[in-house]
Amino acid sequence: MTAAGPLIEIKDVAKWFGEVVALSGVTASFGPGLAALLGPNGAGKSSLIRIMCGLTSPSQGTVRVIGRNPRTDGGVRKELGLVPQQERLLPGVSALEFVAMAAALQGLPDPRGAARTAIQTVELDPDDRRHLGAYSKGMRQRVKIAQAIVHEPRILILDEPLNGLDPRQRSRMAQLFIRLGAEGRCVVVSSHVLEEVQELSSTVLVLAEGKLAAEGDFHAIRQLLDDRPHRIRLRSMDPLRLASALMGSGTISAVQTAGEDAIVIDTWSVTPFRRRLPRLTQELGLSLLEMSPLDDDLESVFRYLVARRSP
């Protein structure tokens, strides 16, 4: 991946739970720097992260972290920090006690000092004596980040770390991840929000339905997401005339009726189509009652990418 070589290597990894396939044939690598793992909920991101951290074994394939098996080699855990997705934190402890425990278990010489620094890094108050149960979701999320960075790990894996944060906190935490990546650490951030990934990283792996759907530079991924057939529903007073005119304009590839006053069109060039449509309706003297994209949700986009990549 880089001159320094990959710190995490995933080869042909699959994971299934009974009949359910969570991951299938995933091969990827992560080196120093920030990379994003993008995919809708249920795409297999958390399963892949758990396998990368050794929290569970792959049903098939191999994972190496710093050349070692993270499931069996305890040495890997010295180099690893994880922000898990689940919200629950240990009960009955303050943020300082929780993060200091993490620091102590990592074998740091001054656990409380390291914990104070990590808590301040995520912009919380280390002297806040309240138990974690009294914290807001955003605060708990930042405590999770603090316990993951307290030992300054070479590899930092964050499963949806920006969930529950307000826009300002999101931006501050994103800057933190970018800085940690720029320091040469391997930082892997998972997200199901495209805009979040855009802010974080230029390197993106798209995971959908348990498969690696795409990988590469964010702009190339964005291009892939845009260069696909779009399906749009249009309602007008005279849908057949509109359909005929659209076919003649060359901006759509297919059209079908959808009830008495609607048509559904397919287009590969959504921007020219959007530009042409208002002029066309004006020329025809038609009023457009409704225009609704039918497949603009991220999941359908990911499904398209998977289908496109499948042999």
Next chain:
Amino acid sequence: MISLYRIMLRTSVTRGRVLAFLGAGALLDLIAYTIRVSDYSSREIDVFQLLDVAALALYVPVVALVFSTSSLGDLAQDGTLVYVWLRPVARLKVVVVALAGTLTVTLPLTLGPTWLAVLLAGASATALWAVTASVALANLAYCAVFTGFGLRVRHALIFGLGYVIIWEAGIASLGRGPAAISIRHYAESLFAQIGNQTVPGAVEASQSLSVIVLVAVTLVGVVLTTILLARQDVA
């Protein structure tokens, strides 16, 4: 390790649990006191039977069950085990710390009421020593077994209660065969041997064999829990 110990302690110790068992212990003491005021010749025998049936067969295993299944088990169930598991700490250390945390609560909760019961019933110092040794070793064995059980089994408390009531307090009393594979009966045997009493249905193992079995069960429990923890699928 101290911070982990404190976390383990806080995870399993709740005010409700402690109060419930203090109440149960007080009931045991009340019965012991009634034996004293009844003032008849077989008082010592009755105290032994009370401690055998109420304490060794039920109270001790249930206290151990409730606190030890929750030490690692609650962390595994609510998804917070990851904060311990993903640290470069030997699994054996984690299990030993979890066991130490559990014993910190279960030993006072079981020894306190049973000591008081012996004193209230006016039994001999021998009875006090017998109850101390048997309750302490039974605690060790039960806690070691139930810590792994809680880690591995969903609804461990319910299944564990079934085990305690059906096997330890029930079937294991029916004969030497089942008794030979019951923690309760080695604790009971140790109790009877030290106290120079005959406990009905006891396996009649020697004092040294009882100690060896209870310590061995503890060690096997710790080793198995360590293996289970290493192989645990962590959420």
